[in-house]
Amino acid sequence: MNVTVIGSAGAVSPEERALRDLYVEHGPALYSYVLRMLGGDTHRAEDVLQETLLRCWTKRNVADREGMAVRPWMFRVARNLVIDAHRTRKARPSEISGNSWLADMCAEADDMERMLSSIVVQEALRSLTPAHREALRATIFADRTTQQAADVLGVPQGTVKSRVYYALRSLKSTLAESGPR
Structure with missing residues (x-):
């Protein structure tokens, strides 16, 4: 049974509401964690946070998260994303950025x-x-x-x-x- 809640932004599915709640609950702590790992690079930290939430959206049923420990899983995903990005940059030749x-x-x-x-x-x-x-x-x-x-x-x-x-x-x-x- 898929019930939609109608709010000021229109119809919101339970998955969307659950994802927004997940972001409100864990987003600031996850962002701070990733920001420390990236040495203060806010742009990359925002990208990692967004990718983590996207993976949470696609890989887990966020609307039905009763009894599961989502926070440690999200932190592990974010950590792996940072490590993967670092390894990718090390494996490729250095890029010429800007001027x-x-x-x-x-x-x-x-x-x-x-x-x-x-x-x-x-x-x-x-x-x-x-x-x-x-x-x-x-x-x-x-x-x-x-x-x-x-x-x-x-x-x-x-x-x-x-x-x-x-x-x-x-x-x-x-x-x-x-x-x-």
Whole structure:
């Protein structure tokens, strides 16, 4: 005898009502359990909860659950679903999700761009006079003040300032000639 209950949503079968009651009774605890197993991934936890309830709907007679322990069975099904999903992901090659492939390509391009830029800068530095290269090494590359560089080089501070100025100006024009960077 299949009796339907008519509610605000229309006719509801005893199986549907039993499934809804099952969800209300066990859903929050099952969701928390699955969420912990999945390390806080709410989307996957919701999928596992839904699949567990779907299996409960199809495999068990939820309308006639008197005397049966449904909760342990549901937790076992959820646990098995999580384990199966984990094994499936481990067995398959890693998937490319979202824009990670784009970030990887950009990182490679950035490394390549840095390498090419360093080659161009090295060539531009070679085009400087030895005195200008020496002034840049003693100040900018050694992270020294012009006074400290003057002491190291044994020349007046004004000479160091002048050499650095003209060296940078020369580098700027050389790099401009080599193309946009």
